[in-house]
Amino acid sequence: VKSIRLLDYVPEGLPGPEHFDIVTEIFNFEESLVNLTPDSVIFRAQVFSADPYLRNRMKAGRHLDPLIPGEIIKGYTAGVVIASKNDKWQVGDYYGANLPLKTITILSGEALSKSLVWKLPSIINDLNISYGIGVLGMPGSTAYGGLIDVLRPLQGETIFISAAAGAVGGLVGMLAKSLLNCRVIGSCGGESKVNLVKEKFGFDHAINYKNIGSKEELIAALREVAPEGIDMYFDNVGGMHLEAALELLRVRGRIAICGQIVDYNSKEMANVPFSPWKMIYTQQRIEGFLCSDWLVGKKGNFHRDMPKFVIDGKVIVEETVFEGIESWPLGFQSLFTGGNTGKVVIRV
């Protein structure tokens, strides 16, 4: 059984393989099976997720829930049940979870009730298990909740999405298009991503922010494709993108703040200026959110709706796959260097 540990906090800069330790321990399946207590389940991970939000947890005190150096990194993972004494779980069931990133996890009934582990739907098999960390997991619930319940689009409205080629941004745009016929404008880094976003994801427009030097230039580029401004902005990156969106936001406009990736490798997270006065007379809203309400089923009906959207082709899955647990640090790095399109998946 293998696991990933953070060696020490990384206050700034891009973390690399040198900051992580892959630890191997002996695991005796037969012995574990014999000793399995009532209500316990053995989970075998098939994929690990690498997500931008983890970067902030690698800074001491930067987050309410920082990682602890030397302990196994807690993150999103998906796999299959290989043993169960729990009525709710059968051998062969596919699961998604937020757990310490370990290839084998034994959870007692009590530990299970305190952990975030959900059953994946019948469309899942060994080949598409990565959906459990993607469209049917954290990024999927982020896109679903952030679009449907935070931004609450009206038919035909205009939405701007940053990191549009990423795991969350792509899904947001596809849902906005397929469910609500929005005019969808994405921003992403590089011409191949522009093509992906337009051709495969079906966005109406895509802006290559690598050709953009300033907030003013971004505003001009947006005005070209949305002369009347934007009704919604789904913010994955912060900085210049957020400032331009605030400038272009129309009456009754909404901004969902999901990520601030431009700052994640910096020591301090930047403040952004806003105009409270403009927010009054335009009746605008800015809302920060986390996916947990939708992922645990407190809001909306993500676990029922999203598999349908996948089956009906309302969303297309895009992934960048890294092979082997040892590649996790590289997969994580790719989130910050633009090395990925869609969901970063580490097959373990």
Next chain:
Amino acid sequence: VKSIRLLDYVPEGLPGPEHFDIVTEIFNFEESLVNLTPDSVIFRAQVFSADPYLRNRMKAGRHLDPLIPGEIIKGYTAGVVIASKNDKWQVGDYYGANLPLKTITILSGEALSKSLVWKLPSIINDLNISYGIGVLGMPGSTAYGGLIDVLRPLQGETIFISAAAGAVGGLVGMLAKSLLNCRVIGSCGGESKVNLVKEKFGFDHAINYKNIGSKEELIAALREVAPEGIDMYFDNVGGMHLEAALELLRVRGRIAICGQIVDYNSKEMANVPFSPWKMIYTQQRIEGFLCSDWLVGKKGNFHRDMPKFVIDGKVIVEETVFEGIESWPLGFQSLFTGGNTGKVVIRV
């Protein structure tokens, strides 16, 4: 018939009587009555309102809907119907309205359908007609909508309200207390207002901001009465108050932005820095709003609920009354000099 006109735009500073003109015109009631077209109504104003939002409309181009120098100022007013050829209005009906501030107004059926004029409930008479520009008018609907639908309080949450002795702030605090048993903290200018807010309005705590020199001092004063922070902030003033509230806002905290009165006499409206990153992990929301959705009945049920709240004593009416249309500029000034408590009413 008398009316109030703005002489010229006032880009900055405190407007005074020298900026307004009270115009008198001859009005022949009998002749108007004879010439009254079908569906027309004659309204006689009994009170005019003076409200802070008008200040921004006195700056050219500062607002989507600026006042026009030389034309009658459009504002809130209430009074009684003195003639009607319209099935929906009877002589003696009390009304509230947003109309050019003129003591007599004749509206055709078509003009009526395009104007904001609402019928006041049966509790209204000549003595309490000012409720039509207060608790049952614009400030009432602002407090109602901003509290109930924008902030959406949970039982027992902590709310901070600036300009707590003013027309809107006082109502917000009373509703938060009487409907939702919130812990209510107000800020106001001066010890007599502190007493009013605590003794008459029933706030749990009141801070005299005139004793506060900086954002840091305000944060310290708030921490004393709300050591665990605030769940909601109802912003009437902006500036230091808004910045302190952003600092103290708890997980799932909400800010309703209603006014920015600290800036209204300035040429430019200030920006305020916020932390998008904090808004994500604390799932916070900032929302600007106008009362119109509730005042026209598009959201909530203000015109049914608020008279009940008045009858049941859930809100108490506080007013500062100015006599005569000529005193309108002084009433307006008092909003910025702290000369009023509760609603500023000009009896005409």
